[in-house]
Amino acid sequence: MxxxxxxxxxxxxxxxxxxxxxxxxxxxxxxxxxxxxxxxxxxxxxxxxxxxxxxxxxxxxxxxxxxxxxxxxxxxxxxxxxxxxxxxxxxxxxxxxxxxxxxxxxxxxxxxxxxxxxxxxxxxxxxxxxxxxxxxxxxxxxxxxxxxxxxxxxxxxxxxxxxxxxxxxxxLPDRELSAGIAEVIKYGMICDAPFFAWLEANMDALLARDPAALAYAVERSCADKAAVVAQDERESGRRAILNFGHTFGHAIEAVQGYGKWLHGEAVAAGMAMAAELSRLRGWISQQEVDRLRALLTRANLPQQSPVDMAVDDYLRAMSVDKKVQDGKLRLVLLRAIGDAQIVADTPKEQLIEALHSCGAR
Amino acid sequence: MxxxxxxxxxxxxxxxxxxxxxxxxxxxxxxxxxxxxxxxxxxxxxxxxxxxxxxxxxxxxxxxxxxxxxxxxxxxxxxxxxxxxxxxxxxxxxxxxxxxxxxxxxxxxxxxxxxxxxxxxxxxxxxxxxxxxxxxxxxxxxxxxxxxxxxxxxxxxxxxxxxxxxxxxxxLPDRELSAGIAEVIKYGMICDAPFFAWLEANMDALLARDPAALAYAVERSCADKAAVVAQDERESGRRAILNFGHTFGHAIEAVQGYGKWLHGEAVAAGMAMAAELSRLRGWISQQEVDRLRALLTRANLPQQSPVDMAVDDYLRAMSVDKKVQDGKLRLVLLRAIGDAQIVADTPKEQLIEALHSCGAR
The missing domain is CATH 3.40.50.1970 (Rossmann fold)
Incomplete structure (x- = not known):
């Protein structure tokens, strides 16, 4: 234990x-x-x-x-x-x-x-x-x-x-296992590059439900999250990095209707969008975006927008998301795999381009 | 101000x-x-x-x-x-x-x-x-x-x-003014004997809505309550003295149907019941009970049970009151006017006698 x-x-x-x-x-x-x-x-x-x-x-x-x-x-x-x-x-x-x-x-x-x-x-x-x-x-x-x-x-x-x-x-049904893996991948992306590399090496074991691999992934995820939460229990600052991919993900869930996409699936696509936006800002490379997209795909997770969603659907849904403070859209972007940062000054054109690059109409 | x-x-x-x-x-x-x-x-x-x-x-x-x-x-x-x-x-x-x-x-x-x-x-x-x-x-x-x-x-x-x-x-309607005065009287009863005496001397001014008297009564009540709450914000101990009269009062409100008696009216009758119980326990005198009852009456508040409520109605209603902990009925009684204490060992016969002495069938 x-x-x-x-x-x-x-x-x-x-x-x-x-x-x-x-x-x-x-x-x-x-x-x-x-x-x-x-x-x-x-x-x-x-x-x-x-x-x-x-x-x-x-x-x-x-x-x-x-x-x-x-x-x-x-x-x-x-x-x-x-x-x-x-x-x-x-x-x-x-x-x-x-x-x-x-x-x-x-x-x-x-x-x-x-x-x-x-x-x-x-x-x-x-x-x-x-x-x-x-x-x-x-x-x-x-x-x-x-x-x-x-x-x-x-x-x-x-x-x-x-x-x-x-x-x-x-x-647990396969689809829900994958949805959980989306959040596991998130921890690697936002604060734990070695864990991201471990996931690249052990994704097959996780999908095969190897008990030791699952226990390790759960423990490491909880430890990563606990470290972030201990710094900021009430989400006034740093804790918001846990929302990586979630602002986009919530937009997908809200517009599609809750339950059509699983939360983890929506977050997976949302992480791809946030990664693309990080790239457009010049913070991470195309290669890093590709590593994330590849790992999501191996985990049987989406890394594209639902085909029927338009850019405007996202923009409308995101303006009532909790992550809006005093009218400004706050997003979590990546300086590198394992290093997330909160930004409140995303140019609308970059946001639209990132959504397009993930298949939003 | x-x-x-x-x-x-x-x-x-x-x-x-x-x-x-x-x-x-x-x-x-x-x-x-x-x-x-x-x-x-x-x-x-x-x-x-x-x-x-x-x-x-x-x-x-x-x-x-x-x-x-x-x-x-x-x-x-x-x-x-x-x-x-x-x-x-x-x-x-x-x-x-x-x-x-x-x-x-x-x-x-x-x-x-x-x-x-x-x-x-x-x-x-x-x-x-x-x-x-x-x-x-x-x-x-x-x-x-x-x-x-x-x-x-x-x-x-x-x-x-x-x-x-x-x-x-x-x-504010007269009836609601009186209901508010019930809680004001409560502070005198549980922790502020000088304020209780002040209320005996100034009840007419309060009922006539004298602004200075009202402001004083509000300030003193808030200060009394703040002193109790500061010691015990989450109501794990001492704070429960603020519930003086409330366990009986909630029973009246629940059985009569919320809204028939105002909260303050139910608490007034409940305070009389708790005072009678304190007397039966040998803690306060008949004279002290009479002082409370007289002040409630002057404030146009009830100090008796609703005529249609039976002792059993109280017993049944009180067993789901929040003040029950691990199956024991906790009540707030008085050692004196201005000195309340929480007890968890009320004999059922005394409880019944106190209810009878306030007119419960």
Whole structure:
């Protein structure tokens, strides 16, 4: 078992990574302070792992569970309210702990519910997708979508523990595995050139779900993210480099309709766009752009815009993205592979050219 | 103008109290950091004060407003979503400031919206009822109700500024003035015996809306509450004394249906119940109970249970109150007027006797 600590002062917490963790009750009894637990999961994950998790929680006094519908389309205030319904119907008090069993959507909603229920109860994450293991495990971002924008309603809220059971990746569909790899590649791109090179050498092992390769990639991704978040928990500055590819990616998700492209797929194409823009600015070479594009392709990820999206679609969608501050579009660009920088002065013509070079009409 | 600071480290903020503050743009330009403002108010307050407030905000680049329906019944996730709708439709970004103009319901929802919009934007409170001036101005409690419980969904979130324009009390209905006085009396009861004596001497002036008496009562109440909150921002211990009368009061509100009794009225009756229970425990005298009951009566407040509520109604409602921890009912009782203490070991028979002595069937 690997472990690392996300260092946030009195909000610090451990991430445990390894096989077989879900069936080990010790980790839960160590981390959970009260006697009540609510497991939040979804209809896809419940048949696979809920029974195993509940068996590990059998020493607690009150253990309930709620199953949400699966998918980003259900990441709404209405679905959130189902968690509150269950907590209140089952009479959970302030000492309860919410355990999220599932991917990013389950984690984001469970964390936000924990942040808001009785103004804050404890929270444990058991992420079961590669994307959620390498992304939402670290950083404390929780929340729901609004019809007019993704992740527009939420809170920064840290878990007490993140438990990553690598075995859960055996049931992950190929497409979701690739979508998770997009975020893994991101860490190499923004802050860890040696990891990017490791990914170039080990992409086949990851796609073949080699457990050791997966555990290493998850641990290194979490460590990279934790280092960035520790410097800037509330995203006032440096942390925004984690949004590399995301401003473009969110535009794709918003215009296509959430759920058509997976988040990681949209981010993959968005990273290609941000890389092209970095090249147009004279910061990285064509060769570096090609290395990124090649690695995305090997991971079965898109590195082009959806064919039906026009440049104007991007420009319109990006102006309501959260990364806009006081009217200025802030983007994350690359000085080199492994070295990201935030800029707020992108010329519109360069932006348009970068979008064209990734196939936007 | 009076002013005081709520001392919470890097979340400290000033409370300004006096006449004519709403019309003075300086206070707003000093406190608001961005160029965008959303005013949240309700349909009752808007015709009275919205125009005046907007005039004081005219130097900002983008000023929008949203009017919510008036009343506790609308303190829900659905109404909250109307604030998010407006913020997104009008394209407010992370640098926006939400200004709450209204009573406790507007303040609680606006503060919660500020806590959640894009995971946190700035917040300014302009409370227009006595209750909200002396209660929600201090403490950072924000949130909404759930069908199964009051204030069950929310966050601790501090404003940048609280601006209390005493002139707004001239339009407050008599019944709401009295309901606010209930919370003012509470501060005397739990931590400020000299203030309780001052209230006994000055109740007529308060009911006659003497501006100097009102300003003094508001300032002293805010200072008392700020002293308690500064010791315990997240309500892990001492802060719970502010709930004096509230566990009983919430039971009254829940069983009667929110809105039938005003919050302050329910708290008034609840304080009488908690005082009776303190007497049964041998902590305070019959005379002290009588002083409280007499002051409540002079303030036109109830000091008895609603006639149609039975002891069992209370017991049932109180077991889901937030103040229950690990299955134990925690109550705030009095060692003396001005000295409250939290207890978790109330004998059920004493509880029942206290409820009977306040007219519960």
């Amino acid at each position: 690997h472990s690392l600590t996300v260092d946030l002062g009195d909000r610090s917490y451990p991430i445990l990574i390894g096989p077989g963790l879900l069936g080990n009750s010790t980790h839960f009894t160590n981390a959970i302070r009260g006697r009540q637990v609510l497991v939040v999961t979804n209809e896809t994950i419940a048949p696979l792992y809920l029974e195993k998790l509940l068996a590990s929680l059998q020493d607690f006094d009150k253990v309930d569970s709620v199953q949400l519908p699966d998918g980003e389309a259900f990441k709404t205030l209405d679905t959130l309210n189902r968690i509150f319904d269950t907590l209140l119907e089952k009479r959970h008090d302030r000492s309860t702990t919410i355990v999220a069993l599932g991917g990013g959507v389950v984690g984001d909603m469970s964390g936000f519910a924990a942040a808001c229920y009785q103004r804050g109860v404890d929270f444990v994450q058991v992420p079961t997708t590669l994307l959620s293991q390498v992304d939402s495990s670290v950083g404390g971002k929780t929340g729901v979508n609004h019809a007019l924008g993704k992740n527009m309603i939420g809170a920064f809220y840290q878990p007490r523990l993140v438990l990553i059971d690598i075995d859960t990746l055996t049931t | 009076h002013s005081l600071t709520v001392d919470l480290g890097d979340r400290s903020y000033p409370i300004l109290i006096g006449p004519g503050l709403l019309g003075n743009s300086t206070h707003f330009t000093n406190a608001i950091r961005g160029r965008q403002v959303l005013v949240v108010t309700n349909e009752t307050i808007a015709p009275l004060y919205l125009e005046k407030l907007l005039a004081s905000l005219q130097d900002f680049d983008k000023v929008d407003s949203v009017q919510l329906p008036d009343g506790e019944a609308f303190k829900t996730l659905d109404t909250l979503n109307r604030i998010f709708d407006t913020l997104l439709e009008k394209r407010h970004d992370r640098s926006t400031t939400i200004v709450a103009l209204g009573g406790g319901v507007v303040g609680d929802m606006s503060g919660f919206a500020a806590a959640c919009y894009q995971r946190g934007v700035d917040f300014v409170q302009v409370p227009t009822t006595l209750l909200s001036q002396v209660d929600s101005s201090v403490g950072g409690k924000t949130g909404v109700n759930h069908a199964l419980g009051k204030n069950m969904i929310g966050a601790f979130y501090q404003p940048r500024l609280v601006l209390i324009d005493i002139d707004t009390l001239t339009t």
